[in-house]
Amino acid sequence: MGGTSRTYAFLGPEGTFTEAALLQVPDAAQAVRVPASNVNAGLDKVRDGSADAAMVPIENSVEGGVTATLDAIATGQELRIIREVLVPISFVLVARPGVRLEDVRRVSTHGHAWAQCRLWMDRNIPDAEYVPGSSTAASALGLLDGNCHYDAAICAPLVAREHPGLSVLAENIGDNPGAVTRFILVSRPGPLPERTGADKTTVVVPLPEDRPGALMEILDQFASRGVNLSRIESRPTGQYLGHYFFSIDADGHAGEARVADALAGLHRISPRTRFLGSYARADRQATLVPAHTSDEAFTAARTWVRSILAAESTAGESGSGASPKA
Numbered sequence: 001m002g003g004t005s006r007t008y009a010f011l012g013p014e015g016t017f018t019e020a021a022l023l024q025v026p027d028a029a030q031a032v033r034v035p036a037s038n039v040n041a042g043l044d045k046v047r048d049g050s051a052d053a054a055m056v057p058i059e060n061s062v063e064g065g066v067t068a069t070l071d072a073i074a075t076g077q078e079l080r081i082i083r084e085v086l087v088p089i090s091f092v093l094v095a096r097p098g099v100r101l102e103d104v105r106r107v108s109t110h111g112h113a114w115a116q117c118r119l120w121m122d123r124n125i126p127d128a129e130y131v132p133g134s135s136t137a138a139s140a141l142g143l144l145d146g147n148c149h150y151d152a153a154i155c156a157p158l159v160a161r162e163h164p165g166l167s168v169l170a171e172n173i174g175d176n177p178g179a180v181t182r183f184i185l186v187s188r189p190g191p192l193p194e195r196t197g198a199d200k201t202t203v204v205v206p207l208p209e210d211r212p213g214a215l216m217e218i219l220d221q222f223a224s225r226g227v228n229l230s231r232i233e234s235r236p237t238g239q240y241l242g243h244y245f246f247s248i249d250a251d252g253h254a255g256e257a258r259v260a261d262a263l264a265g266l267h268r269i270s271p272r273t274r275f276l277g278s279y280a281r282a283d284r285q286a287t288l289v290p291a292h293t294s295d296e297a298f299t300a301a302r303t304w305v306r307s308i309l310a311a312e313s314t315a316g317e318s319g320s321g322a323s324p325k326a
C-alpha cells in the first residue's frame with residue numbers, strides 16, 4: 001500500500017466488467033489497481049492488507065447471485081461492503097482474425113457470461129462446447145496466446161476494441177438487452193459510510209436449526225420494523241446437507257434505529273449473524289420509512305419506557321409504590 005494513493009484489487013485481468021465497475025469509484029483512476037485471478041484472491045488481498053479494498057461481482061439481473069462472492073464474504077476474516085456499483089452488461093463474441101462463426105467449436109468465458117448468452121448460442125452455434133474461464137477478459141486474452149484450447153470467447157466490447165488481435169464475430173449476443181450486474185467494493189472493518197437516506201445493509205444469518213419457524217422469525221425482525229428487503233438468498237454452509245445461511249440486503253442504514261433494532265433482533269435469534277455493512281445505494285432511490293418506524297418514533301417510544309421505569313424506581317425509593325403482592 002505504497003504512498004498516499006489507495007490500492008484496489010479487482011477480478012481481472014484488465015477489461016473485465018469488474019474493472020469497469022471499479023473505474024466508477026471516484027479515486028480509482030488514479031489509484032493502484034491490482035488484478036486478481038478470482039474473487040477469493042481479490043478478497044484475500046484486502047484481508048492480508050496488500051489492498052485497501054476489492055471490487056467483486058455479487059449479483060446479475062439475469063443469472064442471480066455470484067455464489068463465489070456470497071460464500072467468500074460470509075466466512076473467514078470479517079470484511080465490510082462500503083459501496084455498490086451497477087454496470088450495464090453487453091457481450092461480443094471474439095476470435096482470432098480469419099476464424100469464421102461456422103469454424104467455432106469451443107467457446108470460453110466466465111460462467112455468468114455464458115449463462116447470459118445461452119439462447120444466442122443455442123440459435124447460432126448450438127454444438128459449441130463451453131470452456132469455463134476465470135473472467136470474460138481472461139478468456140478473450142487467452143485467444144492471443146498460441147496454446148489456447150478454444151476458438152472464440154465471450155467478453156465486453158471494450159476488450160475487442162483494445163486488442164487488434166481479436167476480431168468480433170457477433171455483437172450484442174446477450175439474451176437480455178437490459179442486463180445489469182451489481183458489484184460491491186469490500187474493505188476491512190472500519191467506520192461505516194455515512195447515512196444518505198438511500199442506503200442498503202447486508203447481513204449473513206445462519207438459520208437456527210433448533211426450532212421450526214426460524215426463517216419466519218428472521219423475516220419478522222425486518223417486517224415488524226418496516227424494513228424492506230431487496231435480496232434474500234439461501235446458501236449451503238458446506239458443513240452438512242441441509243445446513244443453510246441466508247444472505248440478505250435490507251433497505252436502510254445500521255445508523256437508523258429501526259435497522260439497528262432489526263439487527264439486534266437477528267442477533268438474538270441467530271447469534272452468529274454477520275454484519276457486512278451499510279452503504280449508499282447505487283440507484284440513489286430514497287428509503288421509504290413508515291412514520292411509526294422513524295428514528296423519532298423509536299426515540300419517543302424509548303423515552304416513554306424510560307419514564308415508566310424511572311417512575312417505578314422513584315416510587316420504590318419513597319416506599320409509596322410497592323408492587324402488588326403476588
Ligand SMILES: O=C(O)C(=O)C[C@]1(C(=O)O)C=C[C@@H](O)C=C1
Pocket residue numbers: 011015016017018019057060066089110112113134135136137181
Ligand atoms: O468476467 C467478468 O468480466 C466479470 O467481471 C465477472 C462477471 C460476473 O461475475 O457476473 C461480471 C459481469 C458479467 O455478468 C459477467 C461476468
